Each structure stands twice: as structure tokens, then as C-alpha cells.
Amino acid sequence: MRISDVADRTGIPISTIRYYEKREIIPKPSRNGRDRMFSQEDVRAVQFVRDAQSLGLKLDEIAILLRGPWNKGEIGNVAAKHRRTIRARIAALKRIDKTLEALETCRCDSYVECDLNADQCKRDD
Numbered sequence: 451m452r453i454s455d456v457a458d459r460t461g462i463p464i465s466t467i468r469y470y471e472k473r474e475i476i477p478k479p480s481r482n483g484r485d486r487m488f489s490q491e492d493v494r495a496v497q498f499v500r501d502a503q504s505l506g507l508k509l510d511e512i513a514i515l516l517r518g519p520w521n522k523g524e525i526g527n528v529a530a531k532h533r534r535t536i537r538a539r540i541a542a543l544k545r546i547d548k549t550l551e552a553l554e555t556c557r558c559d560s561y562v563e564c565d566l567n568a569d570q571c572k573r574d575d
Contacts, residue, residue: 451487451488451489451493452485452486452487452488453467453468453485453486453488455488456488456492456493456496459493460493460496460497460500461500462496462500467496470496470499473509473513474513474517475499475509475512475513475516476492476495476496476499476516477492477495477517479492495516498512498515498516499512499516502515502532505532505535505536505539506532506535507532511528511532514528515528515529
């Protein structure tokens with residue numbers, strides 16, 4: 451598939467995909483004349499870069515995770531560090547989700563005045 455197809459599928463601008471190539475974060479795709487020909491694996495790599503960046507990984511760290519050959523110690527350290535961060539974020543998201551779920555039915559005047567887990571919360575239940 452062409453670079454425009456990858457951009458459409460991933461929501462990432464063509465210029466950004468080219469930047470990833472230039473920085474060697476993703477492998478350079480094969481060419482058919484002037485056109486880059488991306489595979490499904492290339493699309494997965496671009497999606498991984500987008501997702502990893504959204505979770506705070508730096509491009510240099512992402513490059514380590516995507517490129518081989520891997521230095522097992524290095525890749526393990528990068529992966530473990532970010533898994534800890536992701537698990538902490540998931541826990542925070544679950545807490546926020548629980549609060550937002552309670553607020554959906556809360557009829558108190560403000561968050562500060564409401565005790566979402568107590569009987570005094572004016573819920574619709």
C-alpha cells in the first residue's frame with residue numbers, strides 16, 4: 451500500500467511517517483518506482499509508534515523496541531520501565547472512571563460538596 455493509505459489507516463500525517471523513516475524508527479519500505487510500498491507490518495509499526503508516543507515513550511526508546519537485533523538487557527529495561535508507567539496510568543484511569551460513573555447519577559451541587567461513596571450523595575438511584 452502507498453504512504454497515503456498508511457496515513458489514512460493510522461491517522462498520522464504523511465510528513466510524520468516520512469520523519470519516522472528518516473530517523474530510522476520504522477524500516478524503509480520497499481519501492482515500486484517512486485512510490486513507497488508499505489506492508490501490513492509497516493502499518494503495525496507506525497501504529498505502535500503513535501500509541502507508544504501517546505503513552506510517553508520517546509522516539510529513541512521506540513526505535514530500540516522496533517529495531518533489531520535487540521540487546522536483550524536494553525530492550526527488557528525499556529519495556530519494564532514503560533510497563534510500570536502504563537500500569538500506573540491504567541490504575542489512575544480506573545479510579546477516574548469509577549468517579550465519573552458515580553457522577554453520572556449524582557445530583558449534588560458540586561464535586562467538593564459530594565461524597566460519592568456516602569449516603570448523602572443525591573443520586574438518581
